[in-house]
Amino acid sequence: MGVEAVTTDVPPKLSTIEASKRLAAWTAVDRHVKEEHKVIGIGSGSTVPYVVERIVAQGREANKDRVFIPTGFQSKELIVKGNLLLGDVDQYPRIDVTLDGADEVDKDLNAIKGGGACHLREKVLAEAADTFIVVADYRKNSEVLGTTYTAGIPIEVAPFAYAKVLQNLHAIGSPNAALRMAQKKAGPVVSDNGNFIIDAPFPEEDMKDPYTLLTKLKMLTGVVEVGLFCHMAKAAYFGNQDGSVTVRWLDGRVEHVSKRASPLVPPEDSTDDEPSPMPDGPLEHSIGNSKGAPAVNGNGDKA
Template identity: 75%
Template sequence: MGPVRIPRLWFSHKLSSPSLPLPLPLYQATYFSTSFAERPIKPHSTPFLPSLLRTRNMATAAPLAPIEEAKRLAAYTAVDKHVFPEHQVIGIGSGSTVPYVVERIMQQGREANKNRIFVPTGFQSKELIISAGLRLGDLDQYPKLDVTIDGADEVDSGLNCIKGGGACQLREKVLAEAAETWVVVADYRKNSSILGTNYAPGIPIEVVPFAYAAVLKKLHALGSTKATLRLAKMKAGPVVSDNSNFVIDATFPPEQMKDPSKLLRQIKLLTGVVEVGLFCQMAKAAYFGNQDGSVTIKWEDGKVESIAASQ
């Protein structure tokens, strides 16, 4: 396994202040042409080393598949716009887009990451942090985070999100709330006007195992007639979350999905529900990588920004 090499610090002088205008498309900034630092960061050996960090030699990496490229664009742009040298406690979310967040953070260099603490939203992101050789912390020690960047299953025009496709919604919400700034990164398929349009499985709902059947019944009565217990793929029985709970996926008709805050309150009140994968008006911004290489940014004030692809 080759070492992960980090580029020299083009980061520090360009992005030292959030108020500075950003250099043009940073998400594609000299990624392949940057010269590399002499001293490689050696990832820790772990059987869970995420392939993105394990295999990516920046100089020789093969082009990414279009969806992966879109995820990377979103992640890189979000890091460039929200992770600054003064940010020392950083929340790392879950999913397949987040490894690109870590990759970009590593590109900020050894010096920038020397004293930073990274708090994970679950098993996967914990392994990601360890594999990258970054410093792992937890919420007990660091209950206040500077910024958390996470993926999403779908984001509507009011920046409400469905999350929990990876069953991490409880810890993800705790870290989103604990952060001064919570930012979402995704590819273009997650960008919609009304939740439930693109993400078909429904709202992920974490429940205590003892209560799952009772909660299912109540969800059916609430309008989710097809709510079902999420079953594991390579194990007989239910998916078990990092908190030893079960997950129910509950679709609702569009009329109910149009008001996710109301639905969130209704579901959260059902006894046995631990957390609901509806994140309502929590994000500062959502970044979507597009097929044409551009990035769409939806901001909390309703503004939509577009960053054109660089040539």
Template identity: 50%
Template sequence: MSLVEQAKKVAAYQAVDENFPESAKVVGIGSGSTVVYVAERIGQLKNKDSFICIPTGFQSTQLIIDNGLKLGTIEQYPDLDIAFDGADECDPELNLIKGGGACLFQEKLVALSAKKFIVVADYRKKSPKYLGIQWRKGVPIEVVPNSWVKVSQELKKLGAKSIDLRSGGSAKAGPVITDNNNFLIDADFGEIADPVKLHEQIKLLVGVVETGLFCKMADKAYFGEEDGKVSSI
């Protein structure tokens, strides 16, 4: 295991150990390479039969099952005690870009439903100042399929430098389809000095389901560093 991978594991374990409520009844489990270790650590808890885990997508559903945890849905349990997830980028104010894995809507729903939201990632996701510095693929935006052309036009008016309808690549002819049967647009705004304002502007566009800007939602973030240590903000 590389130093970075070791650090991701230590960061995930530390995040669980320092934040998991003893009396937790409903827990959100996100997705990403670092959250694999979060699920692993939660699966080691002696009282794991006493709480339900809510996934944010297919990968997290498998993580919950593979670690012997109880699986539930957000429809059954809309109020969560805590949620753990990864991030594509995190700024010093704990604003995030998420959606690189195409699960942003369900990730935001779970995060917003939790009393406490903890982020775990590696050092490459930590921005020194603004969002858009480390993550250069653009802000993921989930849109109703027949609105993507109009939404793209409006995003350009808001300052998007480039806009891509996310493709399924070699595995699929055509665009990525989200778990909600929508399309994903990746809009590059460069460095984002005011993510709250940008999120609000994008969210008002007809056809936009949700943005990958998670503003003022995270309570704490843990990062596995290049030297194998853990940092947090």
């Protein structure tokens, strides 16, 4: 039986930023969570509730045979509250598609993640997925990492080793690296894995080559995982203030999904007050890059 048609109730009034997050999430789900996808990774962060919301809207029939793998406590709660089947990466080491947020994404789809201290589990689910998709609002779309997310690279470390890791970070170019301290409680932030988090800002020169920096940081004894996600995402969806979506693809294409094609916007000639369901046909879009990019269809694949 096919996937039920997605219908949309009148959405609550959101701030511009929240509306942008929802727009990115809904568009990504409509394109990448298909009938054949049975094992789905659910990431963490402020955009992810809209991802789950849109998946739930696909209907019980579409979701009855699916298993959802969380990256942490937040995503686990979203899955349970959405009456979706909860699974574990131990049971499903291969995932069809994982959707997750990001703190910042550069022009090559490298990302900073870990502002919520879940980047170890997020990276496991991203690597396990056949397709890894990032969803975010327009503020996260950068040319170079560290431009808008200035707190530094999140680094999960074994508690026993944190002081030595900090010393090493200071020596290799991050003099302001510091242990992340908890809010409203004394002491450091502790990850779901029982580890500490260090935030390590690096100069733009290093951030222009995040893969080399990632390799250097992973070699430090005591480091469990680094919040640099390099060469992993297939696409990143950014909701914009004007109701459009910018999609960056791994091959360098930049796609612009117009407001007219948004899943949140009814047709201009509609007399109804309620948003209409997603159209059955391909989304309207234009694509541009310096090399003359090929057309893509509504699934984001090359035509």
